[in-house]
Amino acid sequence: MARIELDLAHSYLPDPKQDSDYALLPLQMSFTDGGAYALLGPSGCGKTTLLNIISGLVRPSRGAVLFNGVDVTARSPQERNIAQVFQFPVVYDTMTVADNLAFPLRNRGVPPERIKARVGRIAEMLELSGQLNQRAAGLAADAKQKISLGRGLVREDVSAVLFDEPLTVIDPHLKWQLRRKLKQIHHELKLTLIYVTHDQIEALTFAEQVVVMTRGRAVQIGTAAELFERPRHMFVGHFIGSPGMNFLPARWRDGMLEVTGHTLRLAPALSEALRAAGEFTLGVRPEYVTLADERAEGALVAEVTQVQDVGTYWLLTARAGETLLRARLNPASIAPQVGEQVWLGVLGPHTCFYDRDQQLIAAGPEPQALRVSA
Amino acid sequence: MRLTLEGVAKRVGAATHLYPLDFALQPHAVTVLLGATQAGKTTLMRLMAGLDAPSQGRVRVDGEDVTGRSVRERNVAMVYQQFINYPSMRVFDNIASPLKLRGDLDRAALDRRVRELAVKLHIEPFLDRLPAELSGGQQQRVALARALAKQAPLMLLDEPLVNLDYKLREELREELSALFASGDSTVVYATTEPTEALLLGGYTAVLDAGEVLQYGPTAEVFHRPHSIRVARAFSDPPINLLKGRVAESGIQLAGEVRLAVRASADAPALEGDTPEAGVTVGVRASALRVRPRSGDVALTGRVELAEISGSDTFVHVAAAVGPLVAQLTGVHYFELGAAITLYLDPSQIYVFDARGDLLVAPQRPGAR
Numbered sequence: 001m002a003r004i005e006l007d008l009a010h011s012y013l014p015d016p017k018q019d020s021d022y023a024l025l026p027l028q029m030s031f032t033d034g035g036a037y038a039l040l041g042p043s044g045c046g047k048t049t050l051l052n053i054i055s056g057l058v059r060p061s062r063g064a065v066l067f068n069g070v071d072v073t074a075r076s077p078q079e080r081n082i083a084q085v086f087q088f089p090v091v092y093d094t095m096t097v098a099d100n101l102a103f104p105l106r107n108r109g110v111p112p113e114r115i116k117a118r119v120g121r122i123a124e125m126l127e128l129s130g131q132l133n134q135r136a137a138g139l140a141a142d143a144k145q146k147i148s149l150g151r152g153l154v155r156e157d158v159s160a161v162l163f164d165e166p167l168t169v170i171d172p173h174l175k176w177q178l179r180r181k182l183k184q185i186h187h188e189l190k191l192t193l194i195y196v197t198h199d200q201i202e203a204l205t206f207a208e209q210v211v212v213m214t215r216g217r218a219v220q221i222g223t224a225a226e227l228f229e230r231p232r233h234m235f236v237g238h239f240i241g242s243p244g245m246n247f248l249p250a251r252w253r254d255g256m257l258e259v260t261g262h263t264l265r266l267a268p269a270l271s272e273a274l275r276a277a278g279e280f281t282l283g284v285r286p287e288y289v290t291l292a293d294e295r296a297e298g299a300l301v302a303e304v305t306q307v308q309d310v311g312t313y314w315l316l317t318a319r320a321g322e323t324l325l326r327a328r329l330n331p332a333s334i335a336p337q338v339g340e341q342v343w344l345g346v347l348g349p350h351t352c353f354y355d356r357d358q359q360l361i362a363a364g365p366e367p368q369a370l371r372v373s374a
Numbered sequence: 375m376r377l378t379l380e381g382v383a384k385r386v387g388a389a390t391h392l393y394p395l396d397f398a399l400q401p402h403a404v405t406v407l408l409g410a411t412q413a414g415k416t417t418l419m420r421l422m423a424g425l426d427a428p429s430q431g432r433v434r435v436d437g438e439d440v441t442g443r444s445v446r447e448r449n450v451a452m453v454y455q456q457f458i459n460y461p462s463m464r465v466f467d468n469i470a471s472p473l474k475l476r477g478d479l480d481r482a483a484l485d486r487r488v489r490e491l492a493v494k495l496h497i498e499p500f501l502d503r504l505p506a507e508l509s510g511g512q513q514q515r516v517a518l519a520r521a522l523a524k525q526a527p528l529m530l531l532d533e534p535l536v537n538l539d540y541k542l543r544e545e546l547r548e549e550l551s552a553l554f555a556s557g558d559s560t561v562v563y564a565t566t567e568p569t570e571a572l573l574l575g576g577y578t579a580v581l582d583a584g585e586v587l588q589y590g591p592t593a594e595v596f597h598r599p600h601s602i603r604v605a606r607a608f609s610d611p612p613i614n615l616l617k618g619r620v621a622e623s624g625i626q627l628a629g630e631v632r633l634a635v636r637a638s639a640d641a642p643a644l645e646g647d648t649p650e651a652g653v654t655v656g657v658r659a660s661a662l663r664v665r666p667r668s669g670d671v672a673l674t675g676r677v678e679l680a681e682i683s684g685s686d687t688f689v690h691v692a693a694a695v696g697p698l699v700a701q702l703t704g705v706h707y708f709e710l711g712a713a714i715t716l717y718l719d720p721s722q723i724y725v726f727d728a729r730g731d732l733l734v735a736p737q738r739p740g741a742r
Binding site for chain 2: 042043044173176179180183184187198199200201204205224225227228229238239240241242243244285286287308309310311312313315328331
């Protein structure tokens with residue numbers, strides 16, 4: 001197992017000039033030994049390129065990859081001792097499940113009694129014990145993918161196990177059980193696991209640390225709670241959560257916050273941070289927008305344009321100035337009607353503020369500290 | 375446009391893809407066909423379009439029998455899962471193709487119409503490119519623009535967003551809803567995702583194993599599923615189902631848990647209908663909480679896994695009453711195997727009889 005450090009950039013072009021020429025913009029990142037990580041982002045964000053650089057399938061055009069402090073940039077996946085699990089099952093159909101699992105160990109000359117013990121343990125974890133003597137050919141897609149996962153996890157001496165969207169072929173109803181297995185296995189085996197996906201549930205459930213990527217840039221590395229509560233970049237606010245974070249153009253004026261024609265009072269600590277920015281963006285998640293009384297503190301007026309019964313909550317869409325705001329409202333509340341004027345609370349402990357570069361510059365104080373007027 | 379199916383069925387060899395059904399499509403509205411893979415959604419859609427002929431029964435458009443008539447003789451627009459465009463044509467010509475076929479627009483009007491649609495679907499900058507030069511989301515937008523250009527009275531979309539990233543899906547779904555809202559066309563939209571049906575609104579037909587189980591306004595079908603099968607198909611995460619027995623003024627569940635069920639106009643008394651009979655209690659994941667309120671029933675168990683989506687955390691629990699999934703807003707962490715107590719307001723349960731038919735649905739204080 002290894003601590004992995006990256007300090008690199010990558011372009012598939014010979015002479016990259018602008019940001020868009022890079023598949024990966026300059027980044028510095030380290031993966032702790034035994035940690036569970038996910039690389040999350042939309043297609044084309046660079047996550048697969050990053051995974052391939054870690055494994056050694058792609059050599060970065062600039063910079064280095066270090067395993068336990070040793071420069072491995074020029075080494076192949078075999079030399080780096082990386083195990084990989086791909087989107088689709090890679091199994092030998094004519095071999096039994098046991099032989100499939102044992103294959104990576106036999107290849108490396110591990111003694112038979114050691115192989116038997118390890119294969120038994122992995123099979124038990126993945127609930128494949130009953131099928132060890134069966135041929136892989138007759139098994140369903142999800143069982144085959146479990147074998148692929150098992151082959152990735154069977155070696156104890158790997159530097160890291162890399163997964164590329166490994167649950168794509170799994171039936172939606174079975175996914176959670178495999179996610180659970182992967183989490184348990186990580187707890188027990190303490191391997192370094194790096195997981196690529198575009199699915200937020202996949203990433204946030206599996207990983208202790210999630211790297212959110214967009215357009216070749218890693219914009220935030222954090223826990224699920226950090227990404228949800230304190231997105232450090234507007235893209236994270238947008239990408240994590242359904243629907244994503246609401247954004248409103250705003251500015252600081254004489255210690256007050258101007259937003260969609262309203263002047264809201266700011267806590268002194270916030271005022272300090274926002275004064276320097278001048279103009280900025282207010283971000284608040286639909287989960288934290290509240291229906292407020294007329295002219296309530298921290299609230300703005302908006303006109304309801306849509307009310308959707310999403311079953312477990314009302315999804316309200318309302319126009320505040322030029323911006324459409326979304327709010328997730330308690331299903332037990334009486335939902336407003338389309339065309340109605342409502343007051344929506346947007347300032348609270350979960351409110352975030354972003355500068356022109358979309359970076360987080362301040363976040364809401366505790367509610368008690370809030371003194372606001374419309 | 376009124377499309378009705380009368381006693382329509384579809385068999386292929388010995389296999390029945392669709393059992394005989396009567397179905398009158400809500401005109402000038404969106405109808406969602408909701409069901410798992412293989413439920414019969416695509417089969418039903420192909421019969422509606424005239425791509426396939428039914429094995430029995432009649433298909434009528436505005437009263438006229440069109441059963442044997444092929445898709446070419448009907449005015450139907452279709453969008454598929456795969457992004458289907460003419461690969462050798464520019465985006466502009468792809469969108470213009472149905473307009474050219476119609477032949478009633480002069481050059482300027484055609485140009486205007488194509489640009490209008492391209493603006494609506496945010497593909498205006500790509501009009502001169504070939505489809506292969508676009509991302510998946512953009513290619514599907516071209517296919518949608520072409521379908522809309524046809525201005526057909528019937529528009530059929532078969533899981534059009536399934537091959538896109540979830541954020542893109544969210545965005546495009548909103549745009550589609552807005553485009554459908556005009557009510558110009560009768561729209562049929564197939565999906566496997568309950569949440570997508572709820573977000574699209576309109577009407578929903580729940581399909582399962584070749585049968586249309588229930589058809590009505592989407593929210594009504596969701597909140598008052600006629601049967602366990604509908605409730606199961608129209609819930610994500612799947613509705614929690616617990617075996618129970620009718621006992622004095624309530625229901626007895628496993629693990630010594632008792633739920634009081636009040637009779638009301640909306641929820642007829644259980645006693646008379648099902649004395650001593652087994653019932654199934656349905657609990658939506660969102661009805662389970664980790665903070666108690668007065669009158670709640672406590673359900674204890676152990677955490678199997680907390681799945682985090684960002685906006686929600688889905689906690690899988692091995693509980694004394696049986697396996698449960700709870701949906702909590704926001705990010706919550708639980709250790710695997712940790713003890714947990716979930717709380718349930720007994721007025722929020724569904725009760726199904728031994729046949730699986732709905733007896734009691736929750737009160738909805740927020741309903742209008």
